[in-house]
Amino acid sequence: MVLTSLFKKITNFKSKTNMDKVSKLHQQLDNIISYLSPLLPLANCHMVEFFTHNHWEKLLPPDLRQYLEDQEMNDAIDQFWKCGSKMVDNELTKWVLDSQSHCVNLSNDYCISRTQLQEKIKSWGGDFKPEVRIKQFMTSKKSYEVQTMSHLVASLFNASGSTHCVEAGGGRGHLPVALSLAYHLPSLTVDCDERTISNAENRVKIIQKQWHAIAKKIRDGSEESISESINSNLHRFASTFITKDTDLAAIVREKFPEHSSYDIKLLLTGLHTCGNLGPSSLRILSSRSHVSAALTVPCCYHLLLERTDHHLLDVFQRDHGHVATGHGFPMAEHLRGYNLGRNARMLAAQSIDRVVHYRQLPDKSLLYRAMLQVIIRTHLPDLPLSEGKLKGLGPKCKDFKEYFKTADGLLKLGLYDTLPDTYLSDLVENMHCQWKKIVLFYLVRLCLAQVIESVILLDRLLYLYENGFEKVYLVKLFDPVLSPRCHGIVVVR
Structure with a gap:
């Protein structure tokens, strides 16, 4: 009787705690959306149309625009570079700080640090695993991500009682290389591209042969050689297009026939899960009891499908002949009917942290393309344009005149030799002032990137809460300068 009463109290406490988190999530999302919604026209604009649609006058808040016009x-x-460290009361600083205040941060119940995640995993029964650094066969960025993430996945594997790891959309299988060779976990990489899978299998065989030479264990910041023998048969591949209805357990049994009699429990992971693959993974988790946990890092938000994108197919669907089986945003019932827009989602994938850290200004090609649009819309207003033909053209041209001449040839415009020299001279003469507007507009608009990403991430978190999960967190896994998509989603059944 006493035990029953205690169990009810614990259950009620957990339920109330979960409701409190949901309530806070609702409030934060509503607050962010209230701020963001009036600014979605700014987030969704095309920089190509900067001049033809008068973005500077129409899309910037008047006080901010006037302040910027008065500045050199x-x-x-x-x-702008100093907004985070130098508290000066002006319209630009207010804009930057206001956008920052509407982003996810570590000071709440559901967005935690990597160290806090380690403590959570320990409390769930997992044991701490040392990091492993792989020095070759990966870019420095990917090596950093695998080193940072793999030991957390391995620790979560034990805490969740999983029998296999499944990497969704793994491509080259970077993460499971470490999971299988360093931590001895049966791991399956699932990707929709058969050619990528075939190349990855050959590459992994090379890594296995050189493992002890290229991999080091990290303890207290120091590298140690790895002496343990490896099992080269723990990392396998499958080619399939993952949707919310994909039976991953069946694929695991097929690829690990020696485990077919096991009670399969999957840890679903992904670095990075592009577009709708992230939402599909979470829907598999919520509907399949054999998925015991997930740790995924999303990316490529522009490839998400919204209800307003019913006529679009992402690159994976086009290439592999699949149709959409669910919308990637929004996932939560609380946001049903809310739309961001494709350009806003594309903006969400840009990194303000990296831009500020390296003090990166946009390439002059942004100005050149917008100026070209003015010429085309003035002289050929009905011409349909193929944007792909001009990709990468800007950096190859020393000035706008060369850009215009090359673009004219690629697009077969027939304008370069017919327009008077004075026309081009007048455009070029006006470019310095226009370059200022392009640069400042670009930086101001970039401030919305993390706001939009916050809506996408919190929507996924709320979806999991709505589906009864309690051990759910956003985790800031990576340094955003090194790896801009730095947040992972952790959930344990």
Whole structure:
């Protein structure tokens, strides 16, 4: 009787705690959306149409626009770089800080640090695993991500009672290389591209042969050689297009026939899960009891499908002949009917942290393409354009005149030799002022990137809460300068 009463109290406490988290999530999402919604036209604009649609006048808040117009270009840019460290009361600083205040951060119940995740995993019964660094066969960025993430996945594997890891959309299988060779976990990489899978299988065989030479265990910041023998048969591959209805347990049994009699429990992971693959993975988790946990890092938000994108197919669906089986945003019932827009989702994948850290200004090609649009819309207003033909053209041209001549030939415009020299001279003469507007507009708009990403991430978190999960967190896994898509989603059944 006493035990029953205690169990009820614990259950009620957990339920109330979960409801409190959901309530806080609702409030934060509503607050972010209230801020973001009036700014979605700014987030969804095309920089190509900067001049033809008068973005500077129409899309910037009037007080901010006036302040920027009164500033010298270099002074305004310098202020932007220092907004995070130098508290100056002006319209630009207010804009930057206001956008920052509407992003996810570590100071709440559901967005935690990597260290906090380690403590959570320990409390769930997992044991801490040392990091492993792989020095070859990966870019420095990917090596950092695998080193940072793999030991957490391995620790979560034990805490969740999993029998196999499944990497969704793994491509080259970077993460399971470490999971299988360093932590001895049966791991399956699932990707929709058969050619990628075939190349990855050959590459992994090479890594296995050189493992002890290229992999080091990290303890207290120091590298140690790995002496343990490896099992080269723990990492396998499957080619399939993952949807919310995919039976991953059946694929695991097929690829690990020696485990077919096991009670399969899957840890679903992904680095990075592009577009709708992230939402599909979470829907598999919520509907399949054999998925015991997940740790995924999303990316490529522009490839998500919204209800307004019913006529679009992402690159994977086009290439592999699949149709959409669910919308990637929104997932939560609380946001049903809310739309971001494709350009806003594309903006969400840009990294303001990296831009500020390296003080990166946009390439001049942004100005050149917008100026070209003015010429085309003035002289050929009904011409349909193929954007792909001009991709990468800007950096190859020393000035706008060369850009225009090359673009004219690629697009077969027939304008370069017919327009008077004075026409081009007048355009070029006006470019310095226009370059200032392009640069400042780009930086101001970039501030919305993490706001939009926050809506996408919190929507996924709320979806999991709505489906009864309690051990659910956003985790800031990576340094955003090194790896801009730095947040992972962790959930344990």
